[in-house]
Amino acid sequence: MSDLDPVALTAELVRCPSVTPEEGGTLDVLERVLSGAGFECTRVDRNGISNLFARWGRKGANRSFGFNGHTDVVPIGNPDDWSVDPFGAEIKDGFLWGRGSTDMKSGVAAFVAAAVDFVAETPPDGAVVLTITGDEEADATDGTVALLDWMADAGEQMTLCLVGEPTSPNHMGEAMKIGRRGSMTVQFEFTGVQGHSAYPHRANNPLTAMARLMDRLASHELDQGSDHFDPSSLAIVTMDTGNPATNVIPAQCRSSVNIRFSDLHSGESVGAWLRAESAKVQEETGIQVALNIRISGESFVTPPGELSDLIGAAVEAETGHRPEMSTSGGTSDARFMKDHCPVAEFGLVGKTMHQVDEKVPVADIVQLKAIYRRILNDYFA
Known part of the structure; x- marks a missing residue:
């Protein structure tokens, strides 16, 4: 025994x-x-x-x-x-x-x-x-x-x-x-044109594009939940320029979001939405937006x-x-x-x-x- x-x-x-x-x-x-x-x-x-x-x-x-x-x-x-x-x-x-x-x-x-x-x-x-x-x-x-x-x-x-x-x-x-829930982390890199903050028309500020895209993503309702899942969530976890100067518009900035998604979505479908939203902001601002999507689980x-x-x-x-x-x-x-x-x-x-x-x-x-x-x-x- x-x-x-x-x-x-x-x-x-x-x-x-x-x-x-x-x-x-x-x-x-x-x-x-x-x-x-x-x-x-x-x-x-x-x-x-x-x-x-x-x-x-x-x-x-x-x-x-x-x-x-x-x-x-x-x-x-x-x-x-x-x-x-x-x-x-x-x-x-x-x-x-x-x-x-x-x-x-x-x-x-x-x-x-x-x-x-x-x-x-x-x-x-x-x-x-x-x-x-x-x-x-x-x-x-x-x-x-x-x-x-x-x-x-x-x-x-x-x-x-x-x-x-x-x-x-x-x-x-x-x-x-x-x-x-499914889980993914997405890193964004925004590339514009550096310039003097006193002459913003001579630069193309990537921070504007980052703020616009992050607000749209965070404000969007992915779903209202399903039979077994609470509503999906998106959290902005980083926004970073690495810019120590107050009179310089930086050329690049980065941000990251973490998404927990219900069975109403897949990693592929959420990724497609993120790319579409990024493309819209890129077209609106002229700022290049690159994504790196890492799915840790469906x-x-x-x-x-x-x-x-x-x-x-x-x-x-x-x-x-x-x-x-x-x-x-x-x-x-x-x-x-x-x-x-x-x-x-x-x-x-x-x-x-x-x-x-x-x-x-x-x-x-x-x-x-x-x-x-x-x-x-x-x-x-």
Whole structure:
């Protein structure tokens, strides 16, 4: 009989300084634990990024339940701002403290502990698959994407997947994610003619074009939302000239916007709108406008059904709360898993993730393991 302590495992992972893209020893810890429990483990490293695939059960099983998570963390910032050692995994006041304790080493520890106990105590007719990456907080090009590429080549498959990211705003069991908005960042460069500010007619001021275009974009209503999504949003995040002089009209200026879009749009359709608006301003002002569009994820939704029902029933049984189905927030690796199988997300309260003095209630880690274990029980029942 197994009874793997998810709190102790979380602490062991937090003590590994895995600031992205460093592995920091986290996957060595998990591989040791999972191999010892009978999981077949494969390191799927690519371009210096460390990833781990682990499967219990027969390859190609008709039913396989998967978990996905990451062990890389964001930088700690100024260590003097922390009241604890960021990698000390100190337990005090009912919390486990440290970078990655919330996002998302506790989630990984909880689903690893649940999976190890489950296969030891009630070996299922099917497979349990874990995909754990070290490249979620950075560019995410060689993490879950690399794992999915390897799985396709190796003939590995998940039937359903649960990503263990923090999902609840305030209390355990408050929300699950059944989709995510699309995300893109767009950089604009405006090129005009430099001149003296006392003789503006001899110059062509790119700031005028930038201000006009940014106002039009920010004032435009992309949509009013859809069945599962809030209205799309556009935020101006930078406007920069780099001009220290007050009597010079600069030749160039730059700006950037970040857009989170619903399932009423695609990256291609939003990009086409941005190019059309830029072309209008270019024609009106004579200022050259160049765009660089980077799409970090398309919008998607997993329709309510088997997976959301499994999660909702397990969460309600363990917490007394039926989680709301949400698509809010930023991006996660669910945007890659959606192309492999139905995917949803459920995890801890995310209040302190990425913050100084990041911490997680010890009781929540224990409860999260119980939820994941119940999901496995119910799926293979």
